[in-house]
Amino acid sequence: MAEGAQILIVDDEPQIRRFLRISLEANGYCIHEAATGHDAILKTAQLRPDLIILDMGLPDSDGLDVVRRLREWTKTPVIILSVRDSDQDKVDALDAGADDYLTKPFSMDELMARIRTAQRHAQPQQEEIVFTSGRLKVDLSRRVVTINGEPVKLTRTEYALLRLLIQHAGKVLTHQQILREVWGPEYIHETHYLRVYFAQLRQKIEENPALPEIIITEPGVGYRLVRV
Amino acid sequence: MAEGAQILIVDDEPQIRRFLRISLEANGYCIHEAATGHDAILKTAQLRPDLIILDMGLPDSDGLDVVRRLREWTKTPVIILSVRDSDQDKVDALDAGADDYLTKPFSMDELMARIRTAQRHAQPQQEEIVFTSGRLKVDLSRRVVTINGEPVKLTRTEYALLRLLIQHAGKVLTHQQILREVWGPEYIHETHYLRVYFAQLRQKIEENPALPEIIITEPGVGYRLVRV
DNA sequence: GGGATGTATCAAAAAAACATCAAAAAAAAC
DNA sequence: GTTTTTTTTGATGTTTTTTTGATACATCCC
Numbered sequence: 001m002a003e004g005a006q007i008l009i010v011d012d013e014p015q016i017r018r019f020l021r022i023s024l025e026a027n028g029y030c031i032h033e034a035a036t037g038h039d040a041i042l043k044t045a046q047l048r049p050d051l052i053i054l055d056m057g058l059p060d061s062d063g064l065d066v067v068r069r070l071r072e073w074t075k076t077p078v079i080i081l082s083v084r085d086s087d088q089d090k091v092d093a094l095d096a097g098a099d100d101y102l103t104k105p106f107s108m109d110e111l112m113a114r115i116r117t118a119q120r121h122a123q124p125q126q127e128e129i130v131f132t133s134g135r136l137k138v139d140l141s142r143r144v145v146t147i148n149g150e151p152v153k154l155t156r157t158e159y160a161l162l163r164l165l166i167q168h169a170g171k172v173l174t175h176q177q178i179l180r181e182v183w184g185p186e187y188i189h190e191t192h193y194l195r196v197y198f199a200q201l202r203q204k205i206e207e208n209p210a211l212p213e214i215i216i217t218e219p220g221v222g223y224r225l226v227r228v
Numbered sequence: 229m230a231e232g233a234q235i236l237i238v239d240d241e242p243q244i245r246r247f248l249r250i251s252l253e254a255n256g257y258c259i260h261e262a263a264t265g266h267d268a269i270l271k272t273a274q275l276r277p278d279l280i281i282l283d284m285g286l287p288d289s290d291g292l293d294v295v296r297r298l299r300e301w302t303k304t305p306v307i308i309l310s311v312r313d314s315d316q317d318k319v320d321a322l323d324a325g326a327d328d329y330l331t332k333p334f335s336m337d338e339l340m341a342r343i344r345t346a347q348r349h350a351q352p353q354q355e356e357i358v359f360t361s362g363r364l365k366v367d368l369s370r371r372v373v374t375i376n377g378e379p380v381k382l383t384r385t386e387y388a389l390l391r392l393l394i395q396h397a398g399k400v401l402t403h404q405q406i407l408r409e410v411w412g413p414e415y416i417h418e419t420h421y422l423r424v425y426f427a428q429l430r431q432k433i434e435e436n437p438a439l440p441e442i443i444i445t446e447p448g449v450g451y452r453l454v455r456v
Numbered sequence: 457g458g459g460a461t462g463t464a465t466c467a468a469a470a471a472a473a474c475a476t477c478a479a480a481a482a483a484a485a486c
Numbered sequence: 487g488t489t490t491t492t493t494t495t496g497a498t499g500t501t502t503t504t505t506t507g508a509t510a511c512a513t514c515c516c
Contacts, residue, residue: 431476
């Protein structure tokens with residue numbers, strides 16, 4: 001998340017944009033630029049950046065207005081840069097919905113730290129991703145598999161296999177696809193592995209492994225996980 | 229939410245606490261006070277304030293340590309007040325987990341605006357200070373571990389390991405994740421450390437270390453703390 | 457029906473991963 | 487500056503998982 005985060009720089013002076021771009025890209029961020037308030041709102045809607053660095057002195061509109069306009073529909077963190085150091089300016093910007101306010105000239109280190117802080121704030125609580133098919137339940141965020149609520153212990157490879165099937169639930173995965181994804185490209189001819197591992201997996205998650213209901217064999221092609 | 233929000237003021241100078249109290253109470257906040265770092269952590273656990281205003285210059289401990297200690301178990305917003313204006317101080321404080329940093333002397337209006345901003349960022353969530361799993365109890369605010377009520381002494385690393393597992397209770401943590409968080413990114417290949425330390429930890433908290441019930445090994449993947 | 461191909465299952469051998477003990481080195485406490 | 491605690495390193499035995507091999511079953515096509 002922190003690596004490669006998208007940042008939109010909004011400033012009318014090209015040399016400041018360039019300076020920020022170089023510094024931030026050196027720290028692994030992915031940079032977009034906008035020169036006007038209008039452009040900032042447009043690009044935010046278009047690119048959905050993870051963070052916005054907004055200069056207050058824009059030619060076409062007041063920085064405050066830009067923040068207010070943005071806050072009408074997005075909570076993307078906004079860090080204000082401004083030459084104005086008065087209390088009132090800071091209060092107005094923060095109350096308009098900005099997340100932080102830095103006075104020029106500012107230290108790049110401090111900006112970087114405040115970007116990290118803003119990103120922490122933006123993090124939504126991670127929702128749990130659970131796949132369900134009949135009696136089978138797979139909590140992908142916890143790496144926990146249950147059958148009728150009973151926890152099932154899977155080995156690393158068994159779990160990798162199941163997860164791959166879940167990611168393509170309903171679709172047929174060919175032998176080669178499975179072998180390449182789970183074991184690696186050099187294993188694509190080891191079809192015997194599939195026999196052994198699907199048997200093991202079925203033993204653990206199917207009610208009657210001889211009449212599988214969750215993992216279906218497509219003879220001559222591959223395997224498929226039934227989506228319920 | 230904003231009205232009547234509880235704020236904990238941490239400063240060793242009574243006159244500053246008094247000044248802040250009067251100003252903030254005039255704005256409808258409910259104020260609590262602490263004079264030391266130790267007291268700050270205690271009162272935070274006790275009173276569960278909505279926000280903490282923390283002076284960096286405390287007599288008993290470094291302000292940074294206080295922030296780090298707090299961040300071990302709570303996300304309550306922390307606004308730092310400090311006489312020190314260097315970049316490094318700001319970066320350190322923010323990276324330790326502080327939400328904002330104001331240099332003394334500061335404007336009351338700005339502080340007020342930054343309090344409002346911090347409150348917007350606050351995610352309302354009931355954090356558990358005491359984690360329980362079977363016979364194990366861990367008071368995260370006091371760093372006290374007990375098993376059947378009996379205090380258990382853990383080394384710094386053992387505790388860091390246990391705390392990491394608790395923060396992700398129920399989830400599988402991979403070897404790399406654990407090594408990176410506890411020892412640092414340069415240790416991600418030292419899987420042997422995990423063997424040694426998990427053995428030690430189990431020796432101390434498991435009834436029968438050979439048949440662990442709290443810390444489960446997921447072979448080839450990592451470890452998981454069972455949530456009861 | 458009968459061979460050919462593809463599949464399922466069981467069980468062993470081999471490999472990898474893990475637990476544990478203990479000594480050496482480093483760090484912390486006194 | 488010495489003692490104590492903690493961390494790091496090394497060696498050894500155990501468990502778990504993966505790989506390999508053997509065998510049986512099913513289905514398709516001739």
